[in-house]
Amino acid sequence: MLAEIADPKATDTISAIIFTVLSFIMAISFLVGIFSDNVKPIKLTDKFDLGYIEDKPVAQNYSQVTVAEEYDELKDLKRKVEIEKLKKQLRELQKPVFDDDLFRDCVDALTGLGTSPRKAKAETQVLFEKNPNIKTVQEFIREYGKRCA
Numbered sequence: 155m156l157a158e159i160a161d162p163k164a165t166d167t168i169s170a171i172i173f174t175v176l177s178f179i180m181a182i183s184f185l186v187g188i189f190s191d192n193v194k195p196i197k198l199t200d201k202f203d204l205g206y207i208e209d210k211p212v213a214q215n216y217s218q219v220t221v222a223e224e225y226d227e228l229k230d231l232k233r234k235v236e237i238e239k240l241k242k243q244l245r246e247l248q249k250p251v252f253d254d255d256l257f258r259d260c261v262d263a264l265t266g267l268g269t270s271p272r273k274a275k276a277e278t279q280v281l282f283e284k285n286p287n288i289k290t291v292q293e294f295i296r297e298y299g300k301r302c303a
């Protein structure tokens with residue numbers, strides 16, 4: 155529909171007029187720039203502005219400023235020593251109460267009965283935690299037999 159309205163000769167004429175006017179404006183601007191004393195030449199450089207800093211006053215609220223406490227190394231070391239003492243006490247409290255020799259003898263007894271050493275140690279640990287009043291290997295074997303039956 156647009157092709158029917160637009161005449162090719164008219165569009166060529168209009169485009170020629172626009173080209174001529176733009177060429178004339180550019181030629182005049184060029185000549186004025188060359189012969190004028192008020193026009194400064196453009197300086198091309200590889201530096202450019204990234205932004206600007208404006209000097210506007212900023213409202214600051216100083217009433218809520220807190221002063222950081224200075225680092226006290228001695229105080230920190232005392233705190234670490236105290237933490238280590240408490241950890242040691244906790245380990246001692248969690249340590250089983252039974253005798254180490256009795257524990258090893260019971261593990262050896264289970265190993266002698268054909269249990270693998272790792273499983274024997276785990277079974278002995280569990281049995282001693284459930285029955286801390288075991289005093290002999292015979293009592294241990296009796297309790298182990300009750301558990302397995």
